[in-house]
Amino acid sequence: MSFVENNFTVPPPITVAKFGGTSVADHAAMSRSATIIKDNPAAKVVLISACSGVTNLLVELANGIADNEQRSLRLQKLTSIHQSIIDKLAQPDTVAGHIEQLINNVAGLAEQAAESPSTKLTDQLVAHGELLSTHLFTQILNEMGATAQRFDIRSVMRTDSQYGKAIPEIDTIRQLADSQLQPLLEGDTIIVSQGFIGSNSDGETTTLGRGGSDYSAALVAEAISAETLEIWTDVPGMYTTDPRITANAKPISEISFSEASEMANFGAKILHPSTLLPAVRQQIPVFIGSSKAPEQGGTWIRQQVSEPPKFRALALRCNQTLVTLTSLNMFHAYGFLSEVFRILAEHKISVDLITTSEVSVSLTLDQTDTGGGAPSLPAAAMEQLSQLCRVEVEQDLCLVALIGNQLGDAPGAATQVFSRLDQYSPRMICFGASTHNLCFLVKTKESRDVVKVLHQGLFESPLCG
Numbered sequence: 135m136s137f138v139e140n141n142f143t144v145p146p147p148i149t150v151a152k153f154g155g156t157s158v159a160d161h162a163a164m165s166r167s168a169t170i171i172k173d174n175p176a177a178k179v180v181l182i183s184a185c186s187g188v189t190n191l192l193v194e195l196a197n198g199i200a201d202n203e204q205r206s207l208r209l210q211k212l213t214s215i216h217q218s219i220i221d222k223l224a225q226p227d228t229v230a231g232h233i234e235q236l237i238n239n240v241a242g243l244a245e246q247a248a249e250s251p252s253t254k255l256t257d258q259l260v261a262h263g264e265l266l267s268t269h270l271f272t273q274i275l276n277e278m279g280a281t282a283q284r285f286d287i288r289s290v291m292r293t294d295s296q297y298g299k300a301i302p303e304i305d306t307i308r309q310l311a312d313s314q315l316q317p318l319l320e321g322d323t324i325i326v327s328q329g330f331i332g333s334n335s336d337g338e339t340t341t342l343g344r345g346g347s348d349y350s351a352a353l354v355a356e357a358i359s360a361e362t363l364e365i366w367t368d369v370p371g372m373y374t375t376d377p378r379i380t381a382n383a384k385p386i387s388e389i390s391f392s393e394a395s396e397m398a399n400f401g402a403k404i405l406h407p408s409t410l411l412p413a414v415r416q417q418i419p420v421f422i423g424s425s426k427a428p429e430q431g432g433t434w435i436r437q438q439v440s441e442p443p444k445f446r447a448l449a450l451r452c453n454q455t456l457v458t459l460t461s462l463n464m465f466h467a468y469g470f471l472s473e474v475f476r477i478l479a480e481h482k483i484s485v486d487l488i489t490t491s492e493v494s495v496s497l498t499l500d501q502t503d504t505g506g507g508a509p510s511l512p513a514a515a516m517e518q519l520s521q522l523c524r525v526e527v528e529q530d531l532c533l534v535a536l537i538g539n540q541l542g543d544a545p546g547a548a549t550q551v552f553s554r555l556d557q558y559s560p561r562m563i564c565f566g567a568s569t570h571n572l573c574f575l576v577k578t579k580e581s582r583d584v585v586k587v588l589h590q591g592l593f594e595s596p597l598c599g
Contacts, residue, residue, distance in 0.1 A: 147361035148319060149176040152183075152329055152351035156368040157425035158267050159186035160215075161222040161274070167366060167425045168275045171324060178319050179358065181287070181329040181351045182271055184263025185215050189344075192263055195244040196256035205248065209241055219270050224277050229269045236266050253297035257331075257341045264328035264347075272326040282324045290315055290357070291332030291350060293340045300332060300340035302353055304412075311357035319358065327354075348406035352420075356412035363413055363420045367404055370424040371433030372397065374593045375448040380586050382594050386433050386447065393446050393537055394420075394435045396570045400535030401451025410435065442539040444547065445592045448585050452532040452578055453508045456562065460494040461523035471495065473522060481515040487533070487564050487573070496562050498533070498575070532581035534560075535573035536588065542569050554591045558584055 151174075153167045171177045184192075191208050199205040216233050220226045243259045268284050275282035290310040293300035318325055329347025332340045342349050348365055355363040372394065373383040389397075391414050398405040404422060413420050413435070423432030459474060474495065478485060484500035499509035508529045511519070519525050541547045548565060551572060560574040576584050 147176050148178045148358060149174060149362045149364055150179045150181065150351050150355040150358070150360045151177045151364040151366060152181045152347055153271075153425060154347065154365075154367045155183040155186040155189070157366050158182050158184075158271060161219045163425065164219065164271050164274050165278075168271065168278055168280070170366065170425060170428055171275065172278055172280050176361070177324065177364070179315075179325045179327070179354060179360070180271070181327050181347060181354060182264065182267055183329050183347045184260075185219075185267050188212065188215060188263040188266070189260055192240065192260040193256070195240065196247050196251060196259040198247045198249075198251040199244065200248050205244055209237065209244065212240065213237055216266055216270065223270075223273055225273070229273045232269045233266060236262055236269075254338065257297045257300075258339050260341060261328075261331040261339045264331055268326050268328050275324060275326065280324055281322055282326050283318065285315065285318065285325045285327040287327040287329075287350065287354075288331060288333040288337075288339060291353065293332040293334055293342070295334045295336075295338070295340065297340055299343040300334070302332065302342065302349075304353070304356075307353055308357045311354065315354075316358060342408075346406060346408075348409040349412075352409045352412040352418075355418050356416045359416065360418060363418050365405065365409070365420060365422045366425040366428075367422065368424060368426060369404060370427060370430040371422045372402065372404055372447070374446070375585055375589050376402075376450065379450065379582050380589050382589065384593060387431070388434050388436065388439045389446065390439045390442060391435060391437055392570055393442065393539070396535070396537045396568070397447055397449050400449040400533060400537070400571065400573060402447070402449045444541070444544050445536065445538045447537045448589055448592075449535045449537060450532055450581055450585050451535070452581060454529070454531040454533050454575060455499045455509045455511075456496060456528040456531055456575060457499065457511060458494060458496045458526040458528070459519060459523045460526070462493055463523070470522075474519065477515055477518045477522070480518075481512050483511065483515060487562065489562050489564060498562070530578045531561075531575045532578050533573055533575055534581065534584055534588070535571050536592070537571055540569050541565070541572055548572065550592065551588065554587055555584065560584075 151171060157167045158164050171180055191212050195208055220230055240262050243255060247255050272282045272284040290307060292303045292306040292310060329350040330341055334340055352363055372386045372389060375383045377383040391410055395410045398407045417437055420435040421432055424430060463470060486498040486500040488497040511527060516525060536551060558576055558580055560576055563574040565572045
C-alpha cells in the first residue's frame with residue numbers, strides 16, 4: 135500500500151496497544167500478546183502493565199513490612215514471577231542483569247518503607263512492576279523476529295507531584311513525545327514502554343493511580359496522533375455486566391464514548407475511568423479485546439453508534455464510603471454547602487456522588503490512588519466538619535449503576551428498575567443528573583444479587599428494554 139498522495143508523504147497509521155497484567159502474566163501470556171503485536175504492522179507503540187499480582191506485592195512492600203522474614207518472602211515471590219519468564223527465554227542473559235538490578239532496587243526501597251513509608255516512596259516502589267515487565271516483553275518480541283526497543287515512558291509522561299494519583303500535563307506530554315518518542319516511530323521498530331507510571335518536573339517517579347495503564351496508553355495515543363487505541367485484557371470486550379457475576383452477561387460489539395465512560399466511572403473494571411478522555415479529545419476509536427482469544431473479536435468504542443438502546447449495561451463498584459452530614463442549620467440557610475466543600479477542597483478530598491435534603495447532605499468519596507482500601511476522611515477534615523454538623527461515615531457499601539441512553543426521558547425507566555428491588559433497600563439514589571445513568575448504593579453482601587436480579591429483568595427477558 136502506498137502512503138504517497140499529491141507529492142506529500144502521508145505517514146502510515148499508528149496503533150497504540152496496551153496489555154494488562156493478565157496479558158503479560160507469564161511467558162505464555164507474553165508470547166500470545168507479542169504475537170498480536172507482531173501480526174499488526176500498525177502496532178508501533180506498546181504499553182504494558184506489571185505482571186499479574188506484582189503490583190499488589192509491591193504495594194504491600196510500600197506500606198511498610200517491618201518483619202524481615204515477611205519482607206523477604208514477598209521479594210522471593212517477586213523474583214520467582216520474573217525468573218519463571220527468564221527461564222523460558224532463548225537468550226536469558228540479555229535481560230537477567232536488568233531484572234536483578236531492579237529487584238535489588240525494590241529490596242532497598244522496601245527497607246526504607248519499613249522504616250518510613252510515604253506516598254512518594256510508594257510510587258517509586260510500585261513503578262518497578264512495569265519497569266520489570268517491559269524488559270521481558272521486549273526480549274520476547276525480539277526473539278520472535280520483531281525489532282523491538284524498550285523505552286522509559288517517564289521521559290515523556292510528565293505529571294504533577296500528587297503521588298499515587300498524579301495528574302498528567304497534557305501539553306508537556308505532547309511536546310516531549312514529539313521530541314523523544316516520535317523520531318523512534320519512523321522506522322520498523324516497535325516501541326515497548328510502561329503504563330501507569332510517569333515523572334514530575336524534578337524527574338521523580340509518579341503513578342497515575344490504580345488501573346492507570348489504560349489512561350497512559352490513551353495519553354500516548356493522543357500525543358502521537360495515533361489512529362487507533364487497543365486495550366488488550368483477559369475478556370473479549372465489554373459486556374452488559376461483569377460475566378463473573380452472571381454467566382448470562384451479553385457481549386457488546388459497539389458502544390459510544392458516553393456510554394463507555396459511564397461504565398468505566400461506575401466500576402466496569404475492563405476500562406480505567408480516565409481512559410476515554412484523550413480518545414474523545416482526538417476522536418480516536420478504542421478497541422477492547424482478549425489477548426487470550428483475539429479471534430473472538432471485542433468491543434469498539436466510537437463517538438457515535440447506530441440505535442443506542444435504552445438500557446446498555448450494569449456496573450458495580452464496591453469499596454464505597456458514604457458520608458452523611460446533618461445540621462438543622464441547613465434549613466433555609468445560605469452557605470452551608472459552600473463551607474462543606476471548602477473543607478473538602480482544603481483537604482483534597484474528591485467527592486463522587488452527592489444527594490441533599492433540607493437538613494442533610496450525603497456524599498460518596500472517590501478512590502483513585504494506589505493504596506487500595508476504602509477511602510476515608512482525614513482526621514483533620516473530620517474534626518472541621520464535626521464543628522459544622524453531625525458526621526456519619528459508613529463503609530461496606532457498593533454502588534450499582536444502570537447505564538443507558540436518554541434515561542431521564544424514558545417513561546417508566548425508574549419503575550422498571552426499582553419494581554424489581556422490593557427485597558432490597560437501595561440508598562442514595564441518583565437519577566436525572568445524567569441521561570446516561572441511574573445509580574444507588576446497596577450493602578456489599580447484597581450487591582451481586584441486586585445486579586443479577588436487574589440483569590435478568592432488564593437484559594435477559596424477551597420484553598426487556
